[in-house]
Amino acid sequence: MGFDTDDFKAKPVIGILNTWSDLNNCHTHFRDRAEEVKRGVWQAGGFPVEIPIMTLSESFMKPTSMYYRNLVALEVEETMRCYPLDGVVLMGGCDKTVPSLIMGATSANLPAIFLPAGPMLKGCWRGNILGSGTDMWKYWAERQAGNLCGESWNELEDSIARSPGTCMTMGTASTMAAVTEALGLCLPGASSIPAVHSTHARMATACGRRIVELAWDKTNIRDLLTEDAFHNAVVTDMALGGSTNAIVHLIAMAGRAGVELTIDRFDEISAQVPVIANIRPCGDYLMEDFYDAGGLLGLFSRIREHLKLDCLNVSGKTLGEAIEGAEVFDDDVIRSLDRSVSKAGGTFVLRGNLAPNGAVIKPTAAEERLLKHRGTAAVFKNYADLKARIDDPALGLTPDHVIVLQNAGPIGAGMPEWGMLPIPKYLLEQGVRDMLRISDARMSGTSYGACVLHVSPEAAIGGPLALVRDGDQIEVDVEARKLHLDVSDEELEDRRSAWQPPEKKFARGYGRLYHEEITQAHEGCDFRFLHAGPDAPEPDIF
Numbered sequence: 001m002g003f004d005t006d007d008f009k010a011k012p013v014i015g016i017l018n019t020w021s022d023l024n025n026c027h028t029h030f031r032d033r034a035e036e037v038k039r040g041v042w043q044a045g046g047f048p049v050e051i052p053i054m055t056l057s058e059s060f061m062k063p064t065s066m067y068y069r070n071l072v073a074l075e076v077e078e079t080m081r082c083y084p085l086d087g088v089v090l091m092g093g094c095d096k097t098v099p100s101l102i103m104g105a106t107s108a109n110l111p112a113i114f115l116p117a118g119p120m121l122k123g124c125w126r127g128n129i130l131g132s133g134t135d136m137w138k139y140w141a142e143r144q145a146g147n148l149c150g151e152s153w154n155e156l157e158d159s160i161a162r163s164p165g166t167c168m169t170m171g172t173a174s175t176m177a178a179v180t181e182a183l184g185l186c187l188p189g190a191s192s193i194p195a196v197h198s199t200h201a202r203m204a205t206a207c208g209r210r211i212v213e214l215a216w217d218k219t220n221i222r223d224l225l226t227e228d229a230f231h232n233a234v235v236t237d238m239a240l241g242g243s244t245n246a247i248v249h250l251i252a253m254a255g256r257a258g259v260e261l262t263i264d265r266f267d268e269i270s271a272q273v274p275v276i277a278n279i280r281p282c283g284d285y286l287m288e289d290f291y292d293a294g295g296l297l298g299l300f301s302r303i304r305e306h307l308k309l310d311c312l313n314v315s316g317k318t319l320g321e322a323i324e325g326a327e328v329f330d331d332d333v334i335r336s337l338d339r340s341v342s343k344a345g346g347t348f349v350l351r352g353n354l355a356p357n358g359a360v361i362k363p364t365a366a367e368e369r370l371l372k373h374r375g376t377a378a379v380f381k382n383y384a385d386l387k388a389r390i391d392d393p394a395l396g397l398t399p400d401h402v403i404v405l406q407n408a409g410p411i412g413a414g415m416p417e418w419g420m421l422p423i424p425k426y427l428l429e430q431g432v433r434d435m436l437r438i439s440d441a442r443m444s445g446t447s448y449g450a451c452v453l454h455v456s457p458e459a460a461i462g463g464p465l466a467l468v469r470d471g472d473q474i475e476v477d478v479e480a481r482k483l484h485l486d487v488s489d490e491e492l493e494d495r496r497s498a499w500q501p502p503e504k505k506f507a508r509g510y511g512r513l514y515h516e517e518i519t520q521a522h523e524g525c526d527f528r529f530l531h532a533g534p535d536a537p538e539p540d541i542f
């Protein structure tokens, strides 16, 4: 019996876009998972091809993985355009790998399933449960305050990450995986499965099988990414108390799908949907507990009235069908709407003369006293300046001061996660654990504190943040969504005429795009030239 070449040709070619790397500790299991996906593709009659994609390792990349999010999106898009692929499985998890894979795939618009890396297991040190990032920041403050010795710190480091997988708090990775499932791009329930759970391997094989069917059906990713799907993503983000980073990424992802999504939409939904996931940094538990409590499907069942249940997902079912029979098994981990973790959603948008285009804050992770606060500004012109001077007692900072960092936005520094600005060591020693902090930077989803982030327009292009000076009075009223610099308009005009832009940060090849093409935080920090969106004409291919 010879080969049936026609049958061979009829197999859909499935690209497995794998962000595995030795340098990404969150994706170490992806080598094995790619084999599980291939098994599923073969089972369904497809032909799998594994394609390595640049990984974005949150722990190791400099200046920041955010700087490379759009580069990976470009790589994914062009890979999907130039090879003869009929569908793709997108393997990501560590923070920016999620939006970059989805942004690129959305621009290329083929059938696609997202395979989330899954959270790692919980850490434990001397009987204390440890959550990624959140507990590191917490114990680092104790170390700085002189309450934790070097030996204990080393033990703690050894105990906090004990398996493959992404940060197991409600950081950016957990948030982005969940909102991706809410968009309809994961198999139902997939985003909550811990990385090393046996179900994770079975889910990978199921992704392989299902993508072949999607390729035959020609269900493209943009068919799922509707305005209603993005509504579901924002509702999910709010109910989870998700990372502030989700705002920047979801706006960029929506832009690629031709859906208009503004930061004000996040604020509107935040006013309607309370946080019900009791997960650090806003709550007490971790992702492993969340999975055992019913996972994202359980959470969906509790916020059903806020969701658009007709949205289709990659399984071929509607969201309403996918959550039929979903249950919550622990009411303290996934709360009911009338016993929520907070009255409102996870993130608020502030506006005022200091942030005409908006700024964001996660009030559930801040000390209550700082949510309505007026204080004196202590200004640092960049991160090096902050590091050099923040611990100097001669500055005389008190817990009521407002720490301001300039030039850390998209153009200023590539928008790194510096926004949880350090509290002076001498105040830590006095027991201070939170202060009002304002910047145009982002912060890790695992971070906490009264940190006003993403101030737009940013300082490096002459936004009002660039005009703040030491001694100015700043007023924040989170309930009223207000961020005000108490300086007269005339004085601000004088300061504006004297303002000089900082030296350009990125002068070489790819980095130039940041100065010429990057949009501001409230627009998703995507490249302007990609804003042509889905209606841009395709080139003729010979």
Ligand code: FES
Residues within 6 Å of the ligand: 026, 057, 058, 059, 093, 094, 095, 132, 165, 166, 167, 171, 173
């Ligand atoms: Fe990879 Fe947190 S470092 S998800």
